Amino acid sequence: AQKITQTQPGMFVQEKEAVTLDCTYDTSDQSYGLFWYKQPSSGEMIFLIYQGSYDEQNATEGRYSLNFQKARKSANLVISASQLGDSAMYFCAMREVDSGGGADGLTFGKGTHLIIQP
Amino acid sequence: DSGVTQTPKHLITATGQRVTLRCSPRSGDLSVYWYQQSLDQGLQFLIQYYNGEERAKGNILERFSAQQFPDLHSELNLSSLELGDSALYFCASSVVVSGSLAGELFFGEGSRLTVL
Numbered sequence: 347a348q349k350i351t352q353t354q355p356g357m358f359v360q361e362k363e364a365v366t367l368d369c370t371y372d373t374s375d376q377s378y379g380l381f382w383y384k385q386p387s388s389g390e391m392i393f394l395i396y397q398g399s400y401d402e403q404n405a406t407e408g409r410y411s412l413n414f415q416k417a418r419k420s421a422n423l424v425i426s427a428s429q430l431g432d433s434a435m436y437f438c439a440m441r442e443v444d445s446g447g448g449a450d451g452l453t454f455g456k457g458t459h460l461i462i463q464p
Numbered sequence: 465d466s467g468v469t470q471t472p473k474h475l476i477t478a479t480g481q482r483v484t485l486r487c488s489p490r491s492g493d494l495s496v497y498w499y500q501q502s503l504d505q506g507l508q509f510l511i512q513y514y515n516g517e518e519r520a521k522g523n524i525l526e527r528f529s530a531q532q533f534p535d536l537h538s539e540l541n542l543s544s545l546e547l548g549d550s551a552l553y554f555c556a557s558s559v560v561v562s563g564s565l566a567g568e569l570f571f572g573e574g575s576r577l578t579v580l
């Protein structure tokens with residue numbers, strides 16, 4: 347089973363509109379971390395935002411916020427007032443605690459290709 | 465600039481050949497991860513090293529191997545290359561604190577491998 351599911355392969359959004367990128371995850375752990383990354387056409391992976399499973403507040407970083415609904419196992423990324431430069435691939439990822447009690451690497455979803463139109 | 469350096473940026477080789485990709489993590493990061501990104505498979509975790517020791521293994525083929533050296537740089541060796549190995553290979557590093565889930569991965573710019 348997929349651990350991270352991003353159901354929107356692609357999205358077109360008008361500039362200045364808000365965007366919600368969907369992400370659902372699958373884990374039996376109580377403690378986990380959720381991440382969003384942006385990958386522009388140049389290829390680099392840029393960290394956007396982090397949400398811990400025990401964080402009571404939804405994470406925010408500038409125009410990015412994470413709509414965390416633990417019971418639904420969803421961690422949607424919201425971009426307010428979209429800009430042309432937001433056009434990119436967006437990846438949701440999760441970190442779980444490994445069997446040794448340490449933190450493991452990230453498991454990524456397949457991504458959403460966001461295109462902002464003028 | 466993430467502080468993670470990968471070389472080479474581009475590599476073109478033939479089937480059956482062997483290549484080595486190199487990664488220097490951010491200063492102070494003990495953990496190095498290797499990921500493969502292809503169009504059909506997305507970002508696949510290959511392997512993780514922590515302070516010179518293998519920590520976790522993902523979908524890494526037996527033809528592939530990696531190591532992390534005492535100076536913390538890492539190399540990913542790909543052998544008996546096939547057309548399907550053509551992909552963007554990312555190295556990432558992080559400060560792994562035992563039991564902590566926070567701490568993002570910092571990615572290098574990737575090494576684009578083309579197998580002809």
